[in-house]
Amino acid sequence: MKAVIPCALCGYPAAEDLCPHCGGKSADPTFSAARGHAWRLWAGLSALPRGLGYLATTSGTKRWLIPPFLITTTGFTLLMWWAWRGFERLVAYLQQLAERGAELDAAWWERAVDAVLRWGGFAFVAKFSGALLFAFFGYFAALYVFSLFYEAISGPFLDSVQGRIEERWFGVDPRNQMQRPTEMSTARCAAYSLLAGALAIAATLAAWHWGGELRWWLLPVALSAPFVLVGGLQRDFGRWLWWVVRVEGSTLWTSVRTSLLALLLLILCLPFKFLPLVGPVLFAGAAGFATAISLLDIPFSRRGWSVGQRLMFFAHNLLPLAAFGVVASLLFLIPLFGPILMVPAASIGGLWLLVRLDKSRLRQRSAVRAARLAAR
Numbered sequence: 001m002k003a004v005i006p007c008a009l010c011g012y013p014a015a016e017d018l019c020p021h022c023g024g025k026s027a028d029p030t031f032s033a034a035r036g037h038a039w040r041l042w043a044g045l046s047a048l049p050r051g052l053g054y055l056a057t058t059s060g061t062k063r064w065l066i067p068p069f070l071i072t073t074t075g076f077t078l079l080m081w082w083a084w085r086g087f088e089r090l091v092a093y094l095q096q097l098a099e100r101g102a103e104l105d106a107a108w109w110e111r112a113v114d115a116v117l118r119w120g121g122f123a124f125v126a127k128f129s130g131a132l133l134f135a136f137f138g139y140f141a142a143l144y145v146f147s148l149f150y151e152a153i154s155g156p157f158l159d160s161v162q163g164r165i166e167e168r169w170f171g172v173d174p175r176n177q178m179q180r181p182t183e184m185s186t187a188r189c190a191a192y193s194l195l196a197g198a199l200a201i202a203a204t205l206a207a208w209h210w211g212g213e214l215r216w217w218l219l220p221v222a223l224s225a226p227f228v229l230v231g232g233l234q235r236d237f238g239r240w241l242w243w244v245v246r247v248e249g250s251t252l253w254t255s256v257r258t259s260l261l262a263l264l265l266l267i268l269c270l271p272f273k274f275l276p277l278v279g280p281v282l283f284a285g286a287a288g289f290a291t292a293i294s295l296l297d298i299p300f301s302r303r304g305w306s307v308g309q310r311l312m313f314f315a316h317n318l319l320p321l322a323a324f325g326v327v328a329s330l331l332f333l334i335p336l337f338g339p340i341l342m343v344p345a346a347s348i349g350g351l352w353l354l355v356r357l358d359k360s361r362l363r364q365r366s367a368v369r370a371a372r373l374a375a376r
Contacts, residue, residue, distance in 0.1 A: 004303065004304050004305060004306065004309065004366060005363060005366045005367050005370055006303060006305065006309070006359055006362060006363055006366060007019040007021065007022060007024075007359075007363070008024075008358075008359050008360050008363050009022050009024055009025070009026065009031065009355065009359075010022040010026075010166070010169075010170060010174060010355060011299070011303045011305075011354055011355060011359060012174040012175070012178070012303050013178075013303070013304065015367075015370070021170060021172065021174035021177060021178075022169075022170040022174065023170075026169045026170055026355075027168065027169055027170070027171065028168070028169045030050070030352075030356065031169070031355060031356060040317070040319060040320045040357070041319055041320060041323055043320050043353060043356050043357065044319065044320030044321060044322065044323030044324040044327075044353065045323045045324075045327055047320075047324045047327070047349035047350065047352055047353040047356075048292075048324065048327045048328055048331065048342075048345050048346055048349040049327075049345075049349075050348075050349055050352050051344070051345040051346060051347070051348035051349025051350070051351075051352060052341070052345045052348075052349075054165055054168075054348050054352065055161070055344055055345060055348055058164060058165055058168055060164050061161045061164050061165070064157040064158070064160045064161050065154075065157065065161070065344050067157060068150060068153050068154040068157050069150075069340060071153055072149060072150040072153065075149060150339060150340075150343055151291055151294065151295065151343055154343055154344070154347075155248075155254060155256075155298060156248035158295075158298055158343075158344060158347040159247075159248065159298055159302065161344065161347070161348065162298060162299060162302065162347065162348065162351050163175060163176060163302075165348055165351060166351075169355070175302045175303075179243065179247070180240070180243065181239045181240060181243045182236040182237075182239050182240045182243075183236075184236040184237060184240055188237070189237060189240050189241075192230055192234055192237040193241075195230060196226045196227040196229075196230040196231075197226075199226035199229075199230070200222065200223050200224075200225075200226045200227065203222035203223070203225065203226060204219060204222045204223055206222070207219055207221075207222040227241060250301070254297050254298065254301045257297070261290075261294050265286065265290040266283075266286060266287055266290060269282075269283055269286040269287075269290075270283075272286060281333065284329075284332060284333050285329035285330070285332065285333060286329070287329075287332060288325075288328050288329035288330070288331065288332025288333065288338075288339075288342060289325040289326065289328060289329040290325075291328070291332070291339075291342070291343065291346065292324060292325045292328030292329070292332075292342065292346040292350065293321065293324075293325050295343065295346050295347045295350050296310075296321075296350045296353075296354065297310075298347060298350075298351075299350060299351045299354050300313075300354075309362060309366060312361075312362055312365065313354075313357075313359070313362055316357075316358070316361060316362065317357045317358075320353065320357060321353070324346075324349065324350065324353055328342055328345075328346045328349075331345070
C-alpha cells in the first residue's frame with residue numbers, strides 16, 4: 001500500500017514541497033496566524049464555535065443537513081411511538097391486575113398484594129411510574145439516536161459540507177480534484193440527477209399502485225433503474241454517479257465504523273449512569289465527547305490517511321483534541337438541540353482543527369515510511 005505524505009497545511013497527499021492542492025496557503029486567515037505554545041489549547045477550545053461559524057457563513061452547506069435531521073427525527077419518533085405503545089400495554093396489564101385483585105385469597109403475601117391492588121391510588125401510581133419510565137427511556141434513547149444514529153447517517157452529507165468548506169479555504173475541493181472522473185459541470189450533474197430522481201419517483205408510485213404482490217420486489221428496481229438508464233445514455237454522468245456512489249458509500253461505512261467505536265466507548269461509560277444526580281450528565285458528556293472525536297474520521301478518510309497516521313496525529317495533538325471533545329460534550333448536554341447542532345459543528349470544527357494543527361512531524365515520518373516502501 002502506498003504511503004500518503006500529507007501536506008503540512010491541508011493534509012492531502014503532497015510528496016513535493018509545494019502542495020498541488022492548496023499551494024501551501026489558504027484564503028482563511030486563521031491558518032496563517034502565529035503559533036505559540038498556548039495556541040494549541042485555544043485551538044481545541046475554539047474549534048467547535050468556529051465550526052458553527054463556518055456552517056452559518058458558507059453558502060451551499062445548510063441544505064445538506066436537512067436530510068439526516070429528518071431521517072433521524074423520523075427514526076426517533078417511531079422508536080418513541082413503539083415505546084409508548086409498550087408502556088400503555090404495561091399500564092393496562094397493571095390495571096387488569098387491580099381489577100382481578102378480589103380473586104387473590106391465599107397466603108399472607110397474596111393478601112398483601114390484594115391490599116395494594118385494591119388501593120384507590122394504584123392506577124394513578126401505575127400511570128405515573130409508567131410516565132417516569134417512559135421519560136427515562138426517552139432521555140437515553142435521544143442520546144443514542146441523536147449521537148450514534150445521527151452520526152452514522154450524516155456521514156455522506158457532512159462529507160459534502162466539508163468539501164464545500166475546503167473549497168472556500170483552498171479555492172478547490174482537493175478530494176474532488178484528485179478523484180472526480182469527469183469534467184461534466186456540477187450543474188449538469190445536478191440536472192441529470194433531478195431527471196433520474198423524477199423518473200424514479202414516478203416508477204416507484206407505479207410499482208406501488210400496480211405492482212400487486214410483487215410491489216416489494218419491484219420497488220428497488222423502480223428506484224435504481226432510472227439512474228442506471230440515464231447513466232447509460234449519458235456516459236459522463238454515469239461515471240460521475242458511480243464515483244459518487246463509491247465515495248459516499250465509503251463515507252457511510254466510515255460513519256458506521258466510527259459510530260460503533262463511539263458505542264463501545266459509551267458501553268464502557270455505562271457505570272456513570274448509576275451515579276446519583278450527576279450520572280446522567282456525565283454519561284451525556286461522554287456521549288458528546290465520543291461522538292465529536294469519532295467525527296474526525298471523515299476528514300481523515302477524505303485525505304486517505306492510514307490508521308497509523310490517524311493515531312500518530314492523535315498522539316501529537318492529544319491536548320487540543322481533548323479540549324475539542326470537552327467543548328462538544330458541553331454542547332451535547334443541551335436537550336434535543338444540543339446533539340442536532342453539535343454533530344455538524346463538531347464535523348466542521350474537527351476539519352478546521354485538523355488543518356490548523358501542526359502536521360510537520362507526521363509529514364516527515366510518512367516521507368520516511370514512503371522511502372522505505374519504495375526501497376523494497
